[in-house]
Amino acid sequence: MSTNIKITRICEFCKNEFTARTTKTRYCSLSCNSKGYKSLVRQSKISQSNKQTETTKNPALEVVKVKDFLSISQASLLFGISRRTIYRIISRGELDVAKFGTRTVIRRCDMDTFFSLPMDQSMLRPTQEFPGLENCYTITQIQQKFGISPGALYMLIQRHGISKYAVGKFNYVAKNDIDIIFNVKGHGKE
Structure with missing residues (x-):
């Protein structure tokens, strides 16, 4: 036809x-x-x-893509950000983690939802306003006053989520926050 x-x-x-x-x-x-x-x-x-x-270039990436739980290194490889950035996100309390001894594990779905959320202005603003120089200690003042090593002080500040303020070449921390950690009577009144 x-x-x-x-x-x-x-x-x-x-x-x-x-x-x-x-x-x-x-x-x-x-x-x-x-x-x-x-x-x-x-x-x-x-x-x-x-x-x-x-x-072949990146075999670990193919393995990581199918996992439900990721280590910090795997999450940094998968999302293309540094390990330090992931630790900062965790320390700000924006990402839930589980600890198994010294190993930190993140749920893949938590990472996906964190990076899919749009950034709004509230995330870009500091969580706490600068209280002023008279209401702050420098890092050196804290070390001298309370007899604490720099590493231990850094860990305390990170663990308690205390805000640090960079003014010039010095880092400042609110006196109230430090006094609460070290149980100082009067919380900042000397």
Whole structure:
């Protein structure tokens, strides 16, 4: 059963205009059809090869993508951010974690939801206003007054989520926050 329709089309391979006898004809000749098919097969093989190269370059990423629970290193690899940034997010209380001995584990769904939330202005503002220099200690003053090492002080500030304020070359911490931690009577009144 032949048709008498004639449709002007453009060949998908050589881009020349030709007259087709069906609405599904894509190529002007058998040779263009063969070359077009070979081109599609070639592109498919190239994309498979590129994908395989990516998985060979980064095999850990493929393993991490299917896990429900991630370590800090795995989360940093998967989301392309540093480990330190993840620890900062955790210390601000914006991400829930579980501790197994010294190992910290994050649920994948928690990471996904954290990074899918839009950043609003409340996240960009400091959580606590600067109380003023007269109501703050410098880090050195805290170390001298309470006899604490720099590392231990840093851990206390991180653990309690105390805000630090950088003014010039000094870091300041609110006297009230430090006095509460060290149980000073009067909380800041000397």
